[in-house]
Amino acid sequence: MRKLTLLPTILLASCSIYPLPDDIMAYSSRDIATQVRCETRYALQQQILDMLTSDGDNVYYDGKVGSAASAALDSDRTQFHNLSWKKFKWEGHDDFSETLEDLGSTMVSYDFTLDGTENNALGFSGTVLGDFSPRKHNLGFGLGNDRTREVSRHYRVYDTFNSLVMGMTEKFCHNFNMFDKSSKLPDKSFTTKNHYLYPSTGMLRIETLVHDFIIQDIEGNLGSDPKAGGWKQPNMTDTITMTTKVSGNLNPTSTYTPLNPGWDVISLGLKADNYRTDKHTIIVDLSLPPDKTGQPVYDNFGRLIDPKSAAAAKKQADDNLDQTERRNFEQRTTVFVQ
Template sequence: MIKSIPYLGIALGIGSLAGGCSVYPVSQEASGDNTFNIVAKVRCEVRDALRGIVITEAEKYLSDRVYGSESGLELAARLKANPQDFSRLRTELFTPSLRKAIAYYQNSTINYDFTLQGTESNVQGVQGGLIRTLPRDVAVVGFGLEGDRTRDVKRNFEISDHAITLAQKPDEDYCRMVRDVAFIYPMGGQKNIRDLIENFIFLNLDGELEGSTKEPNIRRMGDTILFRTRLTGNLAPGFTFTPPGGALGLSGLSFRNTNFREDYHQVIVTITTSAVGAGKGLSGRGLSGKAPPSDQRREQDGTNSIAVIRAKNLQDAVIQLGDGISRLSR
């Protein structure tokens, strides 16, 4: 029996190889969605929300002409049936009332901050015992060996979209992979970003959303969306032996194989409208007659919106930590 002990190293080595196959845990290994697909799904949700708002606004005009010779209902029906027609819309063909609302959102920027983190841990071990029965006592020797490997990769990046461009592009082929629900890895499914976009725009059009006291001419709203998925698997076979006579032999042997995979996916989405003035302007719907901001100004305001949401998230985390410590001390 004692001669079988060298084989323990072989068994442990095989387990180590099996547990360490992935040395770079990326999202597609677990969820099936790579970075390209995750980004596309988020952008396509925003695109569909923007398109839906254009259709909703057009439908309010009923039989009134709003685009070329088309009424509001006719334009809405055509865009619903043929979404590709959004890429061919021309702002100058809208009637003044609807054109003002659309032009207002030509100043809007959608910004995204993605954090995609994958962590894998593999623990392989073996434990056993040697026993020898003597005339007056029993000698027992225990032994064990364990290996623990953890790999962690965090990918972070920011991108932005010009709202009017995103409403017209990308095309349907780019958005074909969007799924309704992904139960295990929710970042791969719908995230209801439409609610953020719709509330921001309708608050501007109908509720006169105001900027902060420091930046009254900048409207912004943002969501922080976080999904964490952890999967764990265990395998622990064991064997018991009875050594013959009084010889030193193996009395027991057990193996441990524990693996977990955790995916942490976070995206911050902000929508920002720059230099829109304050109070009611054109058509009494919160629109401004000011000249649109430069591309550089619009992009900078969008980037600042991500920084504002990050700072607010950090502030909230500190407050929650303080509340937790306070409760523990009571």
């Protein structure tokens, strides 16, 4: 990632007609989506590891005690590709594997809105002195150019717990550009660190959403909006909004005292004000599909390959995202009116 060392220089040099994330943070919209998807995958795997050790030696996987199974999976995460919910067992919970199998079909839906605004204001000013005895005349002048450019990119991505945990390959998260040879950006890999300047390129703590959804669905009678099917299709949604504004200005002025009578320029000034604002809104929705016929189909890379069979689940996910967008808009409108 390019280092932001000389702020004014970068601001002046990064003026673009089409202000995209790539211009200043060296992350494309595809990179941001991949980072979020890989974080969700990582969060799900962590939940499985934690679940295996949650009740001492009472949880088993494939005949192994939970702690041993967890350590084996954690040491080689490629083993998740062969994970089977039927191999889980929890003493005293006869339907444990069936519960996990149902959770595996949970839809993970993302809605990305990436807004970029760039403003560059350049002004030139000066003062001319007319020294004619016994009078002096001052004449000031100024020129300016103010440019603002905005772009908003919006898109949606869909996964399931199963496609993320078992289907997504390790390589996909360790080189974002592997499948895009046209990319001119440096190769990116999933990071488990926060990025405080541009949060959408680092960890967003999605694990808390995944954890709460699983717990509330199993133990808390999780429901959903009545218009989306009530308790029959439980869902949980987080809306994450991150705004970063970087600004800089340059205002040099030069003055001097004229030695001869007549018209002389006695001051010259240059004013350059620049700012770049990036507002990223990411909605993550977790929801169980409405029925078994709505189960989506994914290939070995975790990609959706059969839209027809996935129609019902995708429709449910879209409804959830649409409702969240409307609710967010209504909340912002209410705050503005008040």
